[in-house]
Amino acid sequence: xxxxxxxxxxxxxxxxxxxxLVGTLRTLKARLVGRRGPSPWQPFLDLxxxxxxxxxxxxxxxxxxxxxxxxxxxxxxxxxxAAPVLTSRPPxxxxxxxxxxSLFLLGTFFLALAGxxxxxxxxxxxxxxxxxxxxxxxxxxxxxxxxxxxxxxxTNLGGIVERVSAExxxxxxxxxxxxxxxFFIVMLAETGRLPVDNPATHxxxxxxxxxxxxxxxxRHLALVEWxxxxxxxxxxxxxxxxxxxxxxxxxxxxxxxxxGLLALAGKLVLLAVALAALxxxxxxxxxxxxxxxxxxxxxxxxxxxxxxxxxR
Amino acid sequence: MxxxxxxxTALLGAAAAATGVxxxxxxxxxxxxxxxxxxxxxxxxxxxxxxxxxALVGATAVPASLYAIGYTGRERRGCLAYLVFVAAMLAVPxxxxxxxxxxxxELMSLxxxxxxxxxxxxxxxPAASAHAGWVYAVMTHAxxxxxxAGMLLLTAWTGSARFADWTAAAPALGAGARSLAWALxxxxxxxxxxxxxxxxxxxxxxxxxxxxxxALMSGVMxxxxxxxxxxxxxxxxxxxxxxxxxxxxxxxxxxxxxxxxYAIVDRDLKRLLAFSSIENVGIVLVGTGAALTFAATxxxxxxxxxxxxxxxxxxxxxxFKSLLFMAAGGVLHGTGxxxxxxxxxxxxxxxxxxxxxxxxxxxxAGLPPLNGFVSEWLMFQALLQNVLLPQPSxxxxxxxxxxxxxLAAGLAVACFVxxxxxxxxxxxxxxxxxxxxxxxxxxxxxxxxxxxxxxxLALGASSIVPALAVVAATLVPAxxxxxxxxxxxxxVSGEFASLSMPAVALALAGGxxxxxxxxxxxxxxxxxxxxxxxxxxxxxxxxxxxxxxxxFADPFTRVFDFFYRPVKRxxxxxxxxxxFFVRRIRYENPTRFIVDxxxxxxxxxxxxxxxxxxxxxxxxxxxxxLAYVLAALLLLLLVA
Numbered sequence: 001x002x003x004x005x006x007x008x009x010x011x012x013x014x015x016x017x018x019x020x021l022v023g024t025l026r027t028l029k030a031r032l033v034g035r036r037g038p039s040p041w042q043p044f045l046d047l048x049x050x051x052x053x054x055x056x057x058x059x060x061x062x063x064x065x066x067x068x069x070x071x072x073x074x075x076x077x078x079x080x081x082a083a084p085v086l087t088s089r090p091p092x093x094x095x096x097x098x099x100x101x102s103l104f105l106l107g108t109f110f111l112a113l114a115g116x117x118x119x120x121x122x123x124x125x126x127x128x129x130x131x132x133x134x135x136x137x138x139x140x141x142x143x144x145x146x147x148x149x150x151x152x153x154x155t156n157l158g159g160i161v162e163r164v165s166a167e168x169x170x171x172x173x174x175x176x177x178x179x180x181x182x183f184f185i186v187m188l189a190e191t192g193r194l195p196v197d198n199p200a201t202h203x204x205x206x207x208x209x210x211x212x213x214x215x216x217x218x219r220h221l222a223l224v225e226w227x228x229x230x231x232x233x234x235x236x237x238x239x240x241x242x243x244x245x246x247x248x249x250x251x252x253x254x255x256x257x258x259x260g261l262l263a264l265a266g267k268l269v270l271l272a273v274a275l276a277a278l279x280x281x282x283x284x285x286x287x288x289x290x291x292x293x294x295x296x297x298x299x300x301x302x303x304x305x306x307x308x309x310x311x312r
Numbered sequence: 313m314x315x316x317x318x319x320x321t322a323l324l325g326a327a328a329a330a331t332g333v334x335x336x337x338x339x340x341x342x343x344x345x346x347x348x349x350x351x352x353x354x355x356x357x358x359x360x361x362x363x364x365x366x367a368l369v370g371a372t373a374v375p376a377s378l379y380a381i382g383y384t385g386r387e388r389r390g391c392l393a394y395l396v397f398v399a400a401m402l403a404v405p406x407x408x409x410x411x412x413x414x415x416x417x418e419l420m421s422l423x424x425x426x427x428x429x430x431x432x433x434x435x436x437x438p439a440a441s442a443h444a445g446w447v448y449a450v451m452t453h454a455x456x457x458x459x460x461a462g463m464l465l466l467t468a469w470t471g472s473a474r475f476a477d478w479t480a481a482a483p484a485l486g487a488g489a490r491s492l493a494w495a496l497x498x499x500x501x502x503x504x505x506x507x508x509x510x511x512x513x514x515x516x517x518x519x520x521x522x523x524x525x526x527a528l529m530s531g532v533m534x535x536x537x538x539x540x541x542x543x544x545x546x547x548x549x550x551x552x553x554x555x556x557x558x559x560x561x562x563x564x565x566x567x568x569x570x571x572x573x574y575a576i577v578d579r580d581l582k583r584l585l586a587f588s589s590i591e592n593v594g595i596v597l598v599g600t601g602a603a604l605t606f607a608a609t610x611x612x613x614x615x616x617x618x619x620x621x622x623x624x625x626x627x628x629x630x631x632f633k634s635l636l637f638m639a640a641g642g643v644l645h646g647t648g649x650x651x652x653x654x655x656x657x658x659x660x661x662x663x664x665x666x667x668x669x670x671x672x673x674x675x676x677a678g679l680p681p682l683n684g685f686v687s688e689w690l691m692f693q694a695l696l697q698n699v700l701l702p703q704p705s706x707x708x709x710x711x712x713x714x715x716x717x718x719l720a721a722g723l724a725v726a727c728f729v730x731x732x733x734x735x736x737x738x739x740x741x742x743x744x745x746x747x748x749x750x751x752x753x754x755x756x757x758x759x760x761x762x763x764x765x766x767x768x769l770a771l772g773a774s775s776i777v778p779a780l781a782v783v784a785a786t787l788v789p790a791x792x793x794x795x796x797x798x799x800x801x802x803x804v805s806g807e808f809a810s811l812s813m814p815a816v817a818l819a820l821a822g823g824x825x826x827x828x829x830x831x832x833x834x835x836x837x838x839x840x841x842x843x844x845x846x847x848x849x850x851x852x853x854x855x856x857x858x859x860x861x862x863x864f865a866d867p868f869t870r871v872f873d874f875f876y877r878p879v880k881r882x883x884x885x886x887x888x889x890x891x892f893f894v895r896r897i898r899y900e901n902p903t904r905f906i907v908d909x910x911x912x913x914x915x916x917x918x919x920x921x922x923x924x925x926x927x928x929x930x931x932x933x934x935x936x937x938l939a940y941v942l943a944a945l946l947l948l949l950l951v952a
Binding site: 051052053054055056057058059060061062063064066069070071073074075076077078081092094095096098099102103105106108109112113116117118119120121122123124125127128129131132134135136137138139142143146149150153154155156159214215218219220223288291295298301302305306308309310 | 656657659660666670674677678679680685688689692693696698699704707708710711712714715718719721722723725726728729730732733734736737738739801807808809810811812815816819820821822823824825826827828831834836838839840841842843844845846847848850853855857858859863864865866867868870871
């Protein structure tokens with residue numbers, strides 16, 4: 001299969017899978033608290049509704065505000081091509097964790113600027129908090145994946161997947177466990193889940209992501225929502241495929257990739273159940289306790305990298 | 313007249329850039345004029361490393377000089393000092409003996425000192441600016457004293473003041489002697505580079521200078537400190553000892569994190585950029601330290617990779633930091649203030665300046681597809697391979713450096729969201745910002761050219777990195793660490809890592825266009841309606857409702873309060889009739905600089921106390937002074 005077809009396929013899987021994942025999570029959470037909840041396909045309907053509405057753009061804003069949804073979606077689509085989603089040889093096969101995290105940060109950078117652009121205190125507050133969380137979360141993810149990369153002797157994400165699935169003993173290691181713990185905590189923070197941010201809230205003073213995108217409406221909001229769904233999907237995929245790399249084909253032929261898709265779907269459903277159970281069981285942290293959680297995970301990540309050096 | 317001098321400087325810069333590139337490619341030459349200068353004569357020598365730095369100074373001076381024409385307007389003061397400053401910076405890398413080096417170095421420092429004072433004179437806070445000039449002078453000369461001590465020691469030990477003779481004689485010197493000389497030289501060059509804790513002059517002097525001079529000071533002058541470190545560590549005093557590199561790794565990591573932490577909380581736009589220069593010098597020092605450590609443990613291939621990454625970041629930082637300082641100068645020129653709490657909304661009045669600042673901000677935050685991302689990526693690839701080193705103690709130093717660099721990269725994003733967002737977006741916070749005017753055409757041309765350079769340095773990584781590796785190979789001979797694959801992919805150390813910037817840029821362009829196309833095909837195009845900011849239904853919007861720079865940085869002040877040690881001052885003036893009516897609230901939350909308080913204050917106190925003791929000797933009576941002369945004469949006669 002040539003690179004272009006694979007790109008289209010992988011972008012489609014991420015782009016269409018993301019709203020479905022968000023919908024599934026919501027359904028699961030509703031069931032866990034005893035509600036029936038909406039269907040898992042609800043986010044698609046929401047997106048369609050938003051696309052049909054007239055966007056309202058504040059007079060205070062500049063071109064940054066209007067360009068941001070497109071930059072955000074663009075960055076997430078490139079990240080979708082760089083991550084080992086369907087196969088360990090994604091279209092941008094050279095990509096490592098630094099490229100992937102920098103693409104997420106590019107999105108965060110513009111979204112935070114857009115939050116400031118409308119000139120409301122809520123937007124500024126959301127931006128300030130979002131970049132504070134991202135600034136602590138990004139180094140943690142990079143370090144956690146470095147711990148894996150050093151064991152696999154390549155920083156290439158697909159390379160890590162192939163090495164670890166070929167030699168499962170690589171995964172049985174304190175460094176691996178520490179890195180997993182660090183990555184999991186940060187995944188919650190980066191994708192705006194409990195206990196860092198509450199994706200269901202609309203109470204301005206407690207929220208991070210929602211405060212930042214408060215001024216978006218219509219198709220702009222649809223793009224922003226779609227992009228954050230893709231970010232969630234990509235983070236969970238990374239967690240699934242880097243730490244449990246079994247069932248990720250190195251082949252780029254249709255039958256192998258179909259198996260890969262099924263394996264990924266299975267892993268994502270398991271992770272979604274875990275996430276839903278976690279979000280039902282715990283409460284949101286006070287905002288200024290969040291940095292403690294994040295610096296704890298940063299310390300875990302530093303330990304995992306040091307463990308690689310010391311336990312050779 | 314001033315325009316003529318600036319044009320001349322631009323031409324000088326262009327010529328120097330061409331000469332420097334020729335030197336990088338192998339055209340080495342030497343000039344000796346024995347009679348011109350005492351103690352060894354004037355000696356200049358071009359080699360690949362000197363060529364790189366000459367090219368860097370020259371290439372940065374061209375847009376900066378062009379910018380100066382518009383920025384200074386009719387102001388003539390300072391243009392000659394500027395010319396001398398650029399010429400002296402060009403001479404520093406070429407110097408081939410102690411005398412030539414000391415003259416060029418001191419000329420560079422003095423010219424920039426004059427420019428700092430000059431900028432200070434034009435500024436609004438003369439007292440603070442005079443203090444800036446004073447601290448700059450003291451730190452520069454303390455650094456010079458260390459440099460001269462190290463160089464004179466080497467001259468005494470090797471019996472020659474020519475640098476080439478040191479290289480030949482150094483391996484015969486003992487490890488202790490070489491370490492002493494290295495420590496002295498590293499202190500001197502480190503002070504110029506702005507590594508923590510020798511950075512204190514940088515956030516004072518760089519903002520005070522006129523913006524085109526700030527661009528050169530932050531973009532290239534501090535890099536000459538890095539040049540000196542490279543020259544001393546890899547050429548004069550080679551072979552290196554492992555602790556030299558380990559020291560630089562730790563100093564670099566601390567500088568990177570401390571620099572960006574101070575940058576985040578600063579509200580002066582140019583001082584924020586100066587603090588961010590400390591961060592970037594820290595990144596370069598980490599690369600240099602890694603290269604030294606690898607070289608000292610005979611892993612030449614990795615040393616070459618780390619050195620190439622450090623040089624790449626030197627070049628990249630020169631591009632985006634001079635761009636950012638020029639854009640900040642555009643803000644200062646257009647509004648008359650650098651205080652971010654008085655700015656805002658400038659993107660509408662200064663679209664060009666804003667766009668250029670945005671390019672610089674994305675580049676310095678290390679985001680794709682611009683150049684800061686590529687050099688940070690290369691740096692990480694070099695650092696990670698320390699897993700091949702057998703010593704666990706060195707591995708731990710590397711782990712700390714990697715963690716520091718990763719943390720600094722995350723914080724830099726936050727810092728530049730603040731710098732751009734507060735300065736250029738939303739509503740203007742003062743009348744000056746509301747009445748801002750766009751920069752004149754020469755300034756805009758200079759900024760746009762530098763912004764284009766930032767993009768070119770990223771997309772051309774596949775030709776720039778190998779070229780820098782060739783320069784680095786003159787210091788640590790090794791086979792090229794980077795090979796090229798399909799799609800101009802940079803492949804580092806075989807299969808360890810790879811990156812193709814053209815592919816990333818193309819994918820990003822496609823990714824951004826795709827939703828535009830999809831929405832057009834699906835005919836989703838209700839025209840956006842312009843209306844007031846909603847903000848959950850608030851009725852009135854004024855600039856006072858915006859988030860401020862201080863508020864934006866508040867999460868960081870809380871998280872890192874052990875580092876900032878903020879002092880909180882809350883002063884509420886209540887109405888005498890009822891405490892429920894507040895007339896005025898004054899809130900201050902200044903950060904304290906722990907290096908100043910823990911290191912420089914005690915040293916300053918000690919020096920002052922010692923000076924008071926010594927001052928007893930100075931009574932003002934001529935008779936006593938004559939007695940001193942007599943006593944000194946007798947003492948000399950006795951000794952002789």
